Amino acid sequence: MSSRFDLRPLDATFGAVVTGVTIAALSEENWSDLHAAWLKYALLIFPGQHLRREEQIAFAKRFGRLEFELSPLSNVKEDGTLIPESDNSDIIKVLKGNMGWHCDSTYMPVQAKGAVFSARVVPKSGGQTGWADMRAAFDALDDDLRAKVEKLSAHHSLYYSQAKLGHQPKKGSDYSGYGFHDGPVPLRPLVKVHPETGRKSLLIGRHAYDIPGMNSAESERFLRELVDFACKPPRIYHHDWVPGDAVIWDNRCLLHRATPWDMSEPRIMWHSRIAGDPVSESALG
Numbered sequence: 001m002s003s004r005f006d007l008r009p010l011d012a013t014f015g016a017v018v019t020g021v022t023i024a025a026l027s028e029e030n031w032s033d034l035h036a037a038w039l040k041y042a043l044l045i046f047p048g049q050h051l052r053r054e055e056q057i058a059f060a061k062r063f064g065r066l067e068f069e070l071s072p073l074s075n076v077k078e079d080g081t082l083i084p085e086s087d088n089s090d091i092i093k094v095l096k097g098n099m100g101w102h103c104d105s106t107y108m109p110v111q112a113k114g115a116v117f118s119a120r121v122v123p124k125s126g127g128q129t130g131w132a133d134m135r136a137a138f139d140a141l142d143d144d145l146r147a148k149v150e151k152l153s154a155h156h157s158l159y160y161s162q163a164k165l166g167h168q169p170k171k172g173s174d175y176s177g178y179g180f181h182d183g184p185v186p187l188r189p190l191v192k193v194h195p196e197t198g199r200k201s202l203l204i205g206r207h208a209y210d211i212p213g214m215n216s217a218e219s220e221r222f223l224r225e226l227v228d229f230a231c232k233p234p235r236i237y238h239h240d241w242v243p244g245d246a247v248i249w250d251n252r253c254l255l256h257r258a259t260p261w262d263m264s265e266p267r268i269m270w271h272s273r274i275a276g277d278p279v280s281e282s283a284l285g
Helices: 028-041 053-061 090-097 134-140 143-149 158-163 216-230
Strands: 006-009 016-019 043-046 066-074 114-121 129-133 153-156 187-189 191-193 200-202 236-239 246-250 254-258 268-274
Touching: 016 028, 028 043, 028 246, 053 066, 053 114, 053 246, 053 268, 090 158, 129 134, 134 200, 134 216, 187 191, 246 254
Parallel strands: 016 043
Antiparallel strands: 006 016, 043 246, 066 268, 114 246, 114 268, 129 236, 129 254, 153 187, 191 200
């Protein structure tokens, strides 16, 4: 790895903090090295970037076409006022849903490749983002369980995961409705082979349910036990955000989640989602 920037691995099975580079003005050499580091570490953290809208979009596009360019994950309205937690709006319910471990867009026909996330406003405490390494989780399974999960698949649905929180999205709400689609429910293997590295990882999380060949209760228990096993040290990292931080993660091998915060305080994050390759990220059915 070239030393055109500084890279410090996290105290976990994945992830690294990158300093000494301005990602809004990447040279081709730095881009090539960052991409290689991303494939190795799956999560790269860039402190103090303070990306403008067009800069974040341009950086995300270096990794591929975008599922969407820039979307807020925020409890703040466009006019700057807070969305009251007591409103129990679709936006608040989706924010709370995101506090469960998940992969992005597994409920869509094509799973996302990755995401760029940046912090604008953060609360005094809480509101971290956590990631979990599903490559290391797969490697840590005992032989019998590893052989079992390699034969299994699960359906994925945002309707399912939000319904577990008592959330039925309302038509005409402030939430965009992204992910609440009427198409076929994707079926995905529990073990994913990374299309660029060849490493195997678990594909689980809150959107997964109803493993064919199991009844609903058995499937739910099995998937919950997998998440509980997988999302433990040294396979997890939670980031304490500072305004201006930016990260990029590989959605093909990491789970992620938000952590709770006092929703009387604003939290404004911006999310650019990198589209998956239909050849490698399409569902089975």
